[in-house]
Amino acid sequence: MTELVSTTPGLYPLPDWAKQDLSDLKGHQKHDLISGDEGTDIVNAYDRGREEVVSEQVDAGLDRIVEGQLRWDDMLAHPLTVHENVETGGIVRYYDNNNFYRDPQVRGDLTFSGDVAAELETTANHLGDESLQAVLPGPYSLSDLATDEHYGDDAAFLDAIGEFLAGEVEAFPEHETLFLLEPSLVFSPPEEDIDARVPEAISAVADATDANVVVHTYWGALEEKVYAHLMDADVDALGFDFVAGDRDQTLYNINEYGTKNDIALGLVDGQNTLVEDPETVRERVEWTLDRVQSQTFDTAYVTTNTELFYLPENRAMEKLAAVAAAAETETEVKA
Template sequence: MTELVSTTPGLYPLPDWAKQDLSDLKGHQKHDLISGDEGPEIVDVYDRAREEVVSEQVDAGLDRIVEGQLRWDDMLAHPLTVHENVETGGIVRYYDNNNFYRDPQVKGELTFSGDVAAELDATSELLDDEALQAVLPGPYTLAELATNEYYDDDAAFLDAVGEFLAGEVDAFPEHETLFLLEPSLVTDAPDEDLDERVPDAIDRIVDATDADVVVQSYWGALEEKVYAHLMDANVDALGFDFVAGDRDQTLYNINEYGTKDDIALGLVNGQNTLVESPETVHERVEWTLDRIANKSFDRAYVTTNTELFYLPENRATEKLTALAEIANIPEVKA
């Protein structure tokens, strides 16, 4: 029997009251704040908002609790935009949607920051026996979202980003799971010289934690060659977007090249306000696992296919409940 674990890839929508409070504080608007240099009033807003989104996950009954990444105005680029050796450039479209982020321009060595570790420390204090899940951009995605003006070439930059993220993870409090979000592997697939280096960059991060590590891709299917190389990474699970893109290609990759003993299934739409019922989510789990040939999974992480910040706050909360309630439905036999 496959254990179903309900979770999310994080990056939650900021509560409406927090948006208003931040707007009122010193004229704060979305991309005006240099994250990491917030004054005490702004820190207090984010602290209270974190407590709210953590409580919502606990109340819903999710198996893994994320911090929510409410301070990440620059979405997955955040770990670099707050770094002392990185300057924020102009506004850039965030993938193919109406969200934008500030281009992080790396001007110096990517030394230890500790920004995300501090967020997770604060989250740990809010939990009792719940399992903490850390969330980071994967090394390839973070490198793709940045402009390298310090390292020799793309390969050296990818290696440096992997080392940087590993150093950040080493400072994390105890966590059960680490999700590395790698949408750029789909939207901006690495060239032949770089894709072979992606598993090594990921493995540096894996070596820095005792947690189960999941590499979650989304916004479509991975190219066959990219997937084959990704299988070389020493992770516990690969995650797939079964909402957007070519599901047949994703299933072909899994059946042709195999996958890990655990799997993450992006089956709930992280961008559409239609809320799936727990029964619908469970049916999607069974449909998907039935189409993976000759493979039984120890664990399936059931999640949204993308980050949640695209959704209105109330719809995001409702989707948490739908995910959590799959545990009340008879177990999947796959």
């Protein structure tokens, strides 16, 4: 029997009121932002937004609650773009998704930052007995989105990113789950010179926490060789995008090479405004687990395939409710 756990990969859309408020505040405090000081008004606005998205997740009934990452203007690159030894270059487009972000250029050692840990501490104070889920970019995706001007080669840079993220995780408050988001493994697979090093970098991050670690991949299916290497990572679960790309390839990888004891099922569209009803999501869960012939799972995380940033706030919250309800229909399903 497989326990269903409802969650998301985080990175939520800003609440509607916050879009205009923060735009006005950042315009007035442009110099402070360049110098790294967000200012009290901006900090307060993000705090209010964080409380709102945390409360919405609790109200929806999600089993794992994320911080929401409302400050992550540069999405997965955020842990680098706020680092003192990283300069933000020009505007670039990630993953051909028509969203544009700044290019983080690493110019010095990736020393401890504590930025994400501080966000999670604030979130933990709001939660009470609810289960916190931390979210970070995986080391390969973060290295793929950055420009190395310091470490000298791809292997050294990947190792440095893994060590940096591990140090950040060590400062996190107690959390039940850690989602490492690795869309670059699908969108721009690693070259042969570093593909075998990717699971080592991921394992270094996972080893820094006692929480259950999920490596969530999306924007399509993993190439067979990439998947085989990823299976060497010391994590509790791999996550798969069953909305975009070739589902047959994903199921082939799982059935051919096996997978971890737990699995994350990206079954709700994180980019389409059409809201799936809980019954549809539940049917997708059962359909997918029925086609995994190689094993059964202790836990299946039911989630959107991608971050929810791309949706209007109201649609994102409706999808939260659908995911939560689908996992609550029954406590367990046969797999």
